[in-house]
Amino acid sequence: MPQSNTKQNVNKKLHLILCWHMHQPDYREYLNGEFVLPWTYLHAMKDYTDMAFHLEQHPQARAVVNFVPILVEQLQDYERQFKSGDIRDALLGMLNHERLDELGDEARQHILDSCFKSNHTKMLKPYRAYQHLFDLQKLVEGHGRENVTYLSGQYLADLLVWYHLVWMGESMRRSSELVARLMTKGSQFTYTERKELFDLIGEIITGIVPRYRKLAERGQIEISSTPYNHPIVPLLLDFAAARESEPNAPLPQASHYPGGLSRVHSHLANAVESHRQNFGTVPYGMWPSEGGVSRAALKLLAEHGCEWTATGQAVLANSLRREMNDNPLPGSSGYLYKPYLVETGGKPIHCFFRDDGLSDKIGFEYAKWKGDDAAADFVHHLEEILRNAPGDDDPVVTVILDGENAWEYYPYNAYYFLSELYSRLESHADICTTTFHDCVRALNDPDSPVTASKLKQMVAGSWVYGTFSTWIGSADKNRGWDLLCEAKRSYDIVMSSGRLNADEMRLATEQLADCEGSDWFWWFGDYNSAMSVASFDALFRRNLSNLYRLLKLPPPLELQHVISVGTGEPAMGGAMRRSEAV
Structure with missing residues (x-):
């Protein structure tokens, strides 16, 4: 087991790194610039704005926000669309279309196919007027898809408005007079009202990047990056990386991805430059796409200026087992709660490992709880980690998950959970929220209560199961x-x-x-x-x-x-x- 230098620490604290990963793939059709799917702007309305709001409301709570460059590029594309009036997203454009009665059957069907895609339990059933629209759609569907011809323009208008209202962030619902007015009215929305909602969406999207940049400039958050288009770097470098964690994994017929090394350099260089342009500085580190790491991948991250990276708990377990000649890991999970300095064959890089249990609780379990109970349970788990932490070093707990996809399963887009969580963390005497960069910087202080262990082995894998089976092998x-x-x-x-x-x-x-x-x-x-x-x-x-x-x-x-x-x-x-x- 790698050893750490320990120092006397009579007042141990737990250092918590919350890393919210903001990611959407590129939904554009490159030959004409049209957006094929609307998820980027919908998550901007609902999640990117709410996540900024909660941080703004809790200035003592710190976090890392990881923006994938291709997401930022799409947000900027939408911003240009609103400014020019040339809307290249069909669903968004139809919200702003004045005469919906004139739409053809294909456009009508597109509205029906799109405007009920949400978590119905939390985003449809609570709203009687929206539920009524869904019931009418089911009635039409039962008589054949060709009956979309008979849907009135008013039905389509109401459906478009409601879909965008339920995808509106909770912070906007509580602060926007327009949103409150439209939700209260419930039906018979006019073109003027649709245009108002359309303009509000434009304002929200235009403000996303500046809001996060402001949070970073005041030191509350660290903004990190990811290889530009979110590729699985170890697989671009070598398909055989999949067999480090799954020796019998079936591989593609192709022996390797042609020119993969050059392509990885391109994704990394473009990500660094995009970050500099959008956030005013180069990133200190990157969450590699899906936490996908290998020794070769870490070497390239370090070459592109990353002082830190992160991946999943299972990758650490696999790597430590190899380092310990396949002997079992110690019963205590203290080995997880520290950064590691990984030798790459080039410049070393600090690696943090995700607490899978705590991350999954936020992602999958707490949506079923009351918000204050969930926040209390999360903090209790942190307190237990601190109480059981071996040695004198302060434990570092890393929680990493999507900053957008979980919240639609929570009541009120996780408003109460996130508000209560940040409030408890702000005021806790023994838990300090921090960032990857500040943690690495503390390691250079000889009096720091945080230390890193050295990790000589690195078994390639991702945050999902510690393998690459989600992306290759079937x-x-x-x-x-x-x-x-x-x-x-x-x-x-x-x-x-x-x-x-x-x-x-x-x-x-x-x-x-x-x-x-x-x-x-x-x-x-x-x-x-x-x-x-x-x-x-x-x-x-x-x-x-x-x-x-x-x-x-x-x-x-x-x-x-x-x-x-x-x-x-x-x-x-x-x-x-x-x-x-x-």
């Missing part, structure tokens, strides 16, 4: 990788041929980067819902087809065939996953 996931590898080989040939001008090369490279994102492989799998798998499967194949078109090549016919079909009913709709199989 027939459909591997087929996705093989299709991507084929496209990348074509990309390499065309890019070296001189057939494309500079702008055409840039567009093709941006489209390739989108195809390399992790989300397509996340959603492949029969354990996911049919609707979600179908959406992401179609968008992945469309992205690959567009890449061929941008390369001035005909897309392979195989891209017309579905890769994966979902049949499952995963927790939280599949957008989140527990760190351990249950």
Whole structure:
């Protein structure tokens, strides 16, 4: 077991790092700039604004907010759309469409298909007027989809307004006169009212990045980053990394991803530059996409200026077992509650490891609790960790999870849970909220009560199960990788041929980067819902087809065939996953 230098510490404190990961894949159709799915702006309205609000209301509570660059790019795209009036998101555009009676059947069906996608228990059933619209939709659906022709423009208007109201953050519901007025009115919304709501959404989205930048500038939060388009870095570098944690994992037919090292450098360099432009400084560290790490990946993160990174608890357990020659880990979990200095073969990097149990409680359990009870339970677990912490060093507890996907399963978008949690943490005598950067900085102080252990081994893996099985290893996931590898080989040939001008090369490279994102492989799998798998499967194949078109090549016919079909009913709709199989 790696050893730490211990110091006398009679007043031990627990240092808590809350890291909220803000991420949406790129939902744009690159050939025309249209947004195919609305999740970026919906989560901006509901979650990114609420998460900023709670931090603003609790200035003594500190946290890390991890913004994926491709998410920030999409938020800025929406901001430009509002400023120009050229709306390239069909659902958002129809909210602002004056004469809904004139919509064709396809547009009407798009509204019906979109405007009931939410957690019905928390976001539909509490609102009688919205429930009434759902009941009418079911009636129409029962008489055949062609009956959308007979839906009135007023029905469509009310449905569009209600969908955007239920996706509105709780902080906006409590502060916006417009939102309160519309929710009270309930129906018969006018075009003027829809236009007011549309304009409010524009104001919300425009304010997201400045609000977080202000929180960072006053030192309350650290903003970290992720490789630009959220690729699984270890797999881009070497598919065989999957076998470090799963020796028998099936791999794609392709032996490796062509030019993966160069592509990783590009994602990292672009992320650092994007962060500098958007937040005024380079990031101190990165949460690698899905906590995906390997020794080679950590080496590259360090080369791009990262002083820290983080991953899942199971990765640490696997790495320590290898370091201890497969002997069992100690009964105490104290080994988890500290940073580690990892040797990479280059510049070392500090690595933090997620407390899976506490992170999953927020992600999956506390939505079923009263907010104050959930916050009290969370703090109680921290107190127990501190009470049982071995030695004299202060424990460091790392909690990492999505900053958006859990909250729709909570009452009131987790308003009471987050308010109570931050209040308790602000006032607690023995718990200090901190950031990764400040923790690393404290390690350089010889009198610091926080110390790091050295970790010589690093078993490649992710925060999900400690493996890469969520992204590679099944027939459909591997087929996705093989299709991507084929496209990348074509990309390499065309890019070296001189057939494309500079702008055409840039567009093709941006489209390739989108195809390399992790989300397509996340959603492949029969354990996911049919609707979600179908959406992401179609968008992945469309992205690959567009890449061929941008390369001035005909897309392979195989891209017309579905890769994966979902049949499952995963927790939280599949957008989140527990760190351990249950």
